[in-house]
Amino acid sequence: MKAAPFVYHAPDTLAAVLDLMARLDNARPLAGGQSLMPMMNFRVATPDHLIDLGRVAGLAGIEVVGDRLRVGAMTTQRMLEKSALVREACPLLAEAIDHVGHQQTRNRGTLGGSLCHLDPGAELPVAAMALGAELIVVSARGTRVLAFADFPMGYLTTALEADEILTRVDLPIAGPREGWAFIEFNRRPADFAIVSVAVRLSLDDDGQVENISITVGGVRPTPLKLAEVEGLLTGQMPDAAIIARAAAVIAGLDCEGDDLYPPDYRRDLCETLTRRALTRAVERAKGRGHG
Amino acid sequence: MADTRHVAFTVNGRPVEATVETRVHLADFLRHELLLTGTHVGCEHGVCGACTVLVDGASTRACLMLAVQADGRHVETIESVAAADGAAHPIQAALSRHHGLQCGYCTPGVVMTLVELDRERAGRALTEAEIRAALSGNLCRCTGYQGMVDAALELFGASADQSSV
Numbered sequence: 001m002k003a004a005p006f007v008y009h010a011p012d013t014l015a016a017v018l019d020l021m022a023r024l025d026n027a028r029p030l031a032g033g034q035s036l037m038p039m040m041n042f043r044v045a046t047p048d049h050l051i052d053l054g055r056v057a058g059l060a061g062i063e064v065v066g067d068r069l070r071v072g073a074m075t076t077q078r079m080l081e082k083s084a085l086v087r088e089a090c091p092l093l094a095e096a097i098d099h100v101g102h103q104q105t106r107n108r109g110t111l112g113g114s115l116c117h118l119d120p121g122a123e124l125p126v127a128a129m130a131l132g133a134e135l136i137v138v139s140a141r142g143t144r145v146l147a148f149a150d151f152p153m154g155y156l157t158t159a160l161e162a163d164e165i166l167t168r169v170d171l172p173i174a175g176p177r178e179g180w181a182f183i184e185f186n187r188r189p190a191d192f193a194i195v196s197v198a199v200r201l202s203l204d205d206d207g208q209v210e211n212i213s214i215t216v217g218g219v220r221p222t223p224l225k226l227a228e229v230e231g232l233l234t235g236q237m238p239d240a241a242i243i244a245r246a247a248a249v250i251a252g253l254d255c256e257g258d259d260l261y262p263p264d265y266r267r268d269l270c271e272t273l274t275r276r277a278l279t280r281a282v283e284r285a286k287g288r289g290h291g
Numbered sequence: 292m293a294d295t296r297h298v299a300f301t302v303n304g305r306p307v308e309a310t311v312e313t314r315v316h317l318a319d320f321l322r323h324e325l326l327l328t329g330t331h332v333g334c335e336h337g338v339c340g341a342c343t344v345l346v347d348g349a350s351t352r353a354c355l356m357l358a359v360q361a362d363g364r365h366v367e368t369i370e371s372v373a374a375a376d377g378a379a380h381p382i383q384a385a386l387s388r389h390h391g392l393q394c395g396y397c398t399p400g401v402v403m404t405l406v407e408l409d410r411e412r413a414g415r416a417l418t419e420a421e422i423r424a425a426l427s428g429n430l431c432r433c434t435g436y437q438g439m440v441d442a443a444l445e446l447f448g449a450s451a452d453q454s455s456v
Contacts, residue, residue, distance in 0.1 A: 001335040007294045008313035008359055037316075037355040038336035050313075054360060078349070102428025104340060104404065107349040108356070190427050 003040040010052045014059070014138070014167070017051055021163045022140040024049045029165050031074060031113030034105045059167060060110075064089055068134075069171045073112025077124075081106060089173045092180035092200055096127035099182065102190050112166045115148075118156055118222065121192030125152065126217035127182060128169065129225060130198035136168035152222035177210075178202045179285025181277040184217075185269050193218055194261050195269040199281040201238070207286070209233045214274065219255040219266050226250070229274070238282040247275045298362040302327065303371035311358045317351075318342040320358035321368060329369035329399050333430070340429035343400035344368050350407040350428075369399035372406065381456035382406060385442035393433035401429045405443055409456055417447040 011017045021027060027049035030036055039045035053059060059074035062083050069089045071080070080086050080097045087094045100123050101109055114124040115135070125148075133148040140163060151159050160166065174180065184196035195218035204210040212233050214226040229246045236242050250271040257263035294313045301307065302325060309324060316335075321327045321344070333341035335354045342353040345367040372380045379387065382405045392398045408417070408425045422443040426436060446456050 002319075003314045003316070005293060005312075005314055008296065008357070010359070010362075033355050033357075033360075034337060034352070037357075041316075041335050041354065052360065102340070103407075103425055104343050104350040104352055104428040105337060105355075107351055188427070189424070 001041050003037070004043055004046045006040075006047050006050045008050050008052065010055050012055045012057070014056055017053065017056060017165065018138065018140040018163070020049070020051050021165060024051075027051055027162075029053050031116070032076060032108040032110040033113075034101065034109035035113065035117040035119065053165070059112075062086060064173065067173050069093075069173055071111055071169045071171065073115075073166045073168055074110050075112075077101065077106035077109045077111065077114070078103065080111060090131070090171050091174055092131060092182055092198060093124075093127050093171060095180065095182040096123045096196075096198065099123045099184050099190070099193065099196070111169055115151070115169065116158055116160060116166055118152055118158055119192065120155065120221055121194070121196075121218060123182065123184065123193060123196055123217070126193075126196050126215050126223045127198045128171075129223040130200050130213045130215035131171050132213065134170040135166055136170065137164050138167050139164040149225065155221035174200075175202055176288055177204075177285055178288060179281035179283065181280040181284070183273050183277045183280070185273060195219060195266050195273055197270070197273040197277040199274075199277040201233075201278075201281050201285060203238070203282075203285045207237060209236055209238050214278075216270050216274065218261075219253065219257075219263075219270055221256070226253075226274070233278075238278070240279075243275055243278045243282075246278060247271045250274055296359045296362070298359055300361045300364050300366060302366045303368060304365075309358075313357060313359045315358050316354050317344070317346075317356045317358045317361055317366070318353035320361075321353065321366075324358075327368050327370050331396055331399055333396065338430070339397070340400040340404070341397050343403045343429065345403055345407060348407070348410065350404050367403070367406075369402055372402055380406075381446060382409070382442070385446050386439065389438040389442040389445065391434060391438035391442040392431075397429055397431045397433075401426065401431070401439060404429055405446075408443070409447060412447060416449040416451065417443070419444060419448070422447065 028047035030052045060072040077100050128148045135146045181199045184193035198215045201212040202210045212230050215223050217223050255263040255267045257266045297310050299308045318332050321330045331341040333339035337352045337355045344353045
């Protein structure tokens with residue numbers, strides 16, 4: 001239960017981080033440490049070099065630029081939780097954050113760390129997928145912008161190259177007729193989700209669904225966008241009948257599971273939670289439109 | 292050869308300087324090097340909360356933070372909570388009154404969580420739900436939590452005197 005030996009690096013500039021990432025083999029960046037440190041204590045992760053991002057200025061912060069909420073990758077989950085700006089500009093992220101860990105882990109756990117760790121039970125990757133987050137990824141070779149949809153590659157695996165780090169997450173700002181919901185089921189509050197659902201939608205002048213994004217977590221190794229359900233609802237009046245039809249589509253969803261929570265159980269949860277999340281998001285969209 | 296670093300930080304207001312092996316986590320450093328054994332180590336993977344300390348005022352799993360990461364920071368442990376003459380802190384006294392502890396293994400972490408909660412509420416009355424949410428990060432296998440919640444409600448609830456303890 002003690003981490004294997006490694007060489008510790010605490011660079012204080014991004015350039016120094018990128019230089020180390022480019023030069024060193026089997027190096028891991030350390031963000032808040034709430035996932036990587038347990039894995040190292042278990043010796044599931046045995047990096048030869050640990051590059052602590054905690055001393056680098058400029059990687060944490062929340063600001064609105066144009067129609068985007070820009071969140072530095074090292075922004076802690078507690079900063080997001082307490083941010084009035086996040087609650088106003090990106091209420092789906094705020095609702096997801098309220099399910100993430102405990103205050104003692106949110107104090108150190110970061111947005112970027114959670115997205116890059118990509119635990120199947122984690123809330124933030126599901127929210128990021130539903131929001132269509134854009135990821136700013138840098139290395140000594142340059143900068144690239146990745147859609148979050150192109151980021152998950154598999155279980156605990158992302159599209160980051162060995163020399164790259166995530167520096168910023170850009171999120172859309174909620175519009176006036178936008179509704180949202182993040183709902184999950186677990187056995188104890190603050191546990192990882194068994195299944196979670198994130199919905200973001202907007203209604204047009206007639207009250208029909210204009211845009212909709214639905215992502216579920218816990219049914220596949222990575223967050224799953226429910227494109228078929230999105231297509232079914234787009235352009236429709238979001239009443240109970242169409243939401244029931246959407247839920248029926250999920251009844252045919254191919255889910256993965258484990259001994260504790262098998263596929264059928266997760267599929268049932270997915271169906272129920274999606275119905276509830278859609279209902280809540282529609283109510284909110286109507287409330288904001290009339291407010 | 293082991294990777295080491297020289298670190299300087301404060302623990303309970305006192306300056307500490309040491310050369311630490313970089314893989315040693317803060318809880319082990321506090322216990323083994325500083326002999327501050329009030330911080331307990333339970334699960335060592337961030338789940339149980341027994342090792343909770345405050346780092347720059349924020350509750351932190353000391354098993355998930357390397358001692359070297361504390362360089363330049365201010366760490367507070369359970370040893371800082373009682374008065375210099377040994378008199379129990381109001382949080383400790385309330386936990387005792389309400390039977391909020393039995394074996395005591397989780398208690399140092401519980402107290403540090405409640406110290407943070409008291410500072411953050413800044414005189415605002417807390418609901419039972421808020422208190423339970425904060426304590427959800429500290430596992431206790433003895434008490435069933437009711438005594439802890441009652442103690443915190445007595446100090447921070449709507450009927451309490453709203454000055455910070």
